[in-house]
Amino acid sequence: MILTLNIKNIALIDEAEIDFDDGLNILTGETGAGKSIVIDSMMLLLGGRANKDIIRNGAQKATVEGVFLVDSNTDVIHKILDEAGIEYEDDDTLVISRDITENGRNYCRVNGRIVPLSFLSKLGTYLVDILGQHEHQFLLDSSKHLSILDNFQDKNFFDLKGTLRDLLSEYNILNKRLKEFYSDDKEKMSKIDLLKYQINEIESAKIKKGEEENLLERRNILINSEKLFNSMNECYNLLYKGINDNTSILDNLSTVLKNLDASYKIDKRLEKLKEMIQSALYTLDDCSIQIRDYVENINFDANELNEIEKRLDILGNLKRKYGRTIEEIIRYKEEKNSELTKLLNAEEEIYKINKEKEEIMQKIKAISDEIHKRRKNVADFLEKKISDVLSELNMPNTIFKVDIRKRDMPNENGMDEVEFLISTNIGEPLKPLDKIASGGELSRIMLALKTILADFDGISTLIFDEVDTGISGKAAQAVAQKIALISRNRQVICVTHLPQITSMADSHFKISKEFDKDKTYIKIEKLDYEGKIKELSRIISGSVVTNTTYNHSKELIDLAENYKKKLI
Template sequence: MLLGLRVKNFALIREASLSFEEGFTVLSGETGAGKSILIDSISALLGAKTGRDMIRSGEEAAYLELVFSVERQELREKLAALSVFPEEDGTVIVSRKIQKNRSLSRINGEAATARQLRELAALLIDIHGQHEVQTLFSTEMHGELLDESLSPEGLAAKEAYAVAYRNYRALKKREREGSDRAALLREADLLSFELRELSESGIRPGEEAELAAAYTRAKNAARLEEALGIAEEALRTDAVSEALRAVRSVLRYSDALGALEGQLTELDALLQDAEEAVRTERNQIESDEEGLNRLGERLDLIRHLEAKYDCDEAGLLSLLAEKEARAAEIESLIKDAARLKQQSEDAMAALGTAAETLRRFRHTAAAALSERVERELAALNFKDARFEIRFEEQPEYTEQGGESAEFYIRTNPGEAVKPLRQIASGGELSRVMLALRAVLAANDRVETLIFDEIDAGISGRTAQLVSEKLMEISRSRQVLCITHLPQLAAMADHHYLIEKATDGSRTETEIREITGEALYRELGRLIGGAEITDGVLKTAEEMKQLAEKRKEGMR
């Protein structure tokens, strides 16, 4: 269950903290007051993309936080599979800090990826807005909604089909590769040439750097020999030795000469070592034109291969291993073409069996879902509504199965049943989505549902029925609803008012829970618009009292 939401410096909201409880919570306010900002903030916390333009003007960063309470062991186990572990009291805190150059999300203090947040959201909260209502025009969405109503056995059949489909696709790909023998032989010939070229080059790790250093030394042998000769001649001197002998001859006459004698001894030894090192280095220099050419040719070969295969020395070495593996794979494909064909045929048969099993579960679920949706539609003021799910066989198996599903509906007596996508009324689509959600709530274990103006396009008696349906859902789930209808607002257990305020220079959105007189005034605004008369207030109070009686009767 959602316990709280904190928003700081996000869009027009400077700072807001909301606490939520069980039951039915409504959020209302003038158009443009910032109701959609709340949905945006929750979506951002749960992995949706959010740009730095959502940071409140003049601020360096925005901060968002959601607090959930997780009590069911089943849900805790699912969270553990995502490496999310609630606190001892069951609390899960999701936070996100949005800065101008980066965004950081955390789950209970641990850094989290957008994918982790989306997977977490699928377990904890479900948001239904006008965008989702519009997705009812997509037949792909129809299949997804139908699958939400599958029994546990049906879901297992769906997973078995997915495994069979992936296996079939992988084998079919290998079979296609193996069946084009001519193409494989051409690739094998090219690989053979490239492998021979790479293997015969005999490149060693670090060889290029060694060759480059040796080539530079060999190419400059004459200059090196000349410079080292000058150095050797300069170091070949007896001056220090003579100075040392002179100091030692008078050492006994002055104790102060002991330190000087030590310095000269050390210097004499250093000069002799330096002379020997220069001589050794000079003797190792070879002015070998043929050797220089060999080094250059070897270096040119390595760099030619690097340019040809567009990689460095390390890349050439790994490329050799990759091409050896591919050559072995091609050899296996050519050799095992018949075996792969048989495996592919067996996989196709297994896929067909899995598809048929899944088809039966889906048809059974479709019949039950249609019947239950019709009952919900009747409760939402669709008189004599007819709802069907029709299937169309696909020319080939897809990731979803061998059939596609599409919703058909009749909203008025005497009309023909037509595809749902042909319904133009937003109000009708909203009620169909609500009916579906009311049915699927029994299967869905998500504890918090958010409806963002799902009441768009409806009014009067229909609005009252929608409010009662939301209240009914809230008996088993926590329901939050952003609305502009007084009928829905009156049925709420808790009501938050969203207002926009300005001091002339800055504008910000403020959110507060309202009760009593403030609640009646907001209901009055929803009923009568900007001018709230005593009569409107009295009507609002009566509406709230009637709603409370209706809720008591529903309980």
């Protein structure tokens, strides 16, 4: 349930705080006083849409904050918080806030932790259920009736629907594969020819992994053969022959070795150094031989370079068509080989796919039949319950029917089409809601659905936003008593213009406009017993309140209090 709602800089509200109570919380006020702003603010906390236009003129941001007591759906809500890494309080209070800024950005927080807007929607589903005037239109749309019916199902039912969706996905994938085989013969042969051409082009090239790198390396050597010859020949001359009448490195090193050998005979400590120079001499001598052989084998071959360029052109052409690397081209060829094999063996492949489709369809139909049975059971229950509730809401002769028809082909909801039918008078045939239901009747049907659904979804707070459209007289009294009954087991917040509903308030909040110089403000005040009588008198008679109206209002409130005591 919601304990406190704090609103700041939203529309005409400068700053307001409402402390809601258990039972029935009534919001009343003149038309245009701002009751809808309170409900809209609540919807913002539950993930509703918002834009910067709701920010009060002159303010930089709008803020709404709510303190909730998690007294139902506790395990589910705790799991959602755990998955998001949000800690919950020991007293099971939950603080949700949302800021809307001038640049249109939203900042949402749960227990001080920033969360995405979608998280508020997910969490709000288990905290509050809102029934507003727009839901009457929702009820008139027969395409929505199936989802309404499914709201009364348990977790196992939705697990079945999940399995059904997975099977349908597999079935659709097989259908796509099958379509590839059912193109006309001309298109099929063209595809086979194209595949053969592509495979042949790649295979004819006889490409190998690492080939391109080797070719590029060899081309670089051939292009730079003259440079290689000059630099390596100079290396050889420096080591072995000498340059410009200078003694070669090897000759100089031989002289060093001779001197070390003579000195060693005098000082034996030079033995290690002599061995090192001798080793270096042998190594350099071997290097000079290798350099000589390398230089003698340097040969610029124009024909070889030309062949390499041709080969690189072939590889480049293949890369432009089939992949960025040799490895990708090889993978492409393998994929096309597999595709060609399937096309050439189409009949066998079509048989295998059709057999697999048939097996999956049998599973789909079996699950759809189970879903249908469960819907039928819930429909039978719902028909009786709604008829009973509507009878309590002054529609005693109403017959409510859930018409479930089978589709030719299944979809993610199974093979059912659902439509609500109704007969409101004795002797009238059952017809769709949009054919015969009035605004007042739709209000009561929606109220009946919400009343029953509340026992299934476990949501502890219900908001009724002017659901009394088209209701008056005896029907209004029946609706008031039903709302009062609902509020005995859960928190109800109700925006209303009806005196019958208003009189049932456990907590009554009056919303009014006030003017201060050139600004308009919205004032929200919790009424005491005397205030309730005066506000109810205003609702009954308008601006002029007489003694008769006052006494009538007092009587209505006292009668309502006596009625509620009997419900406890």
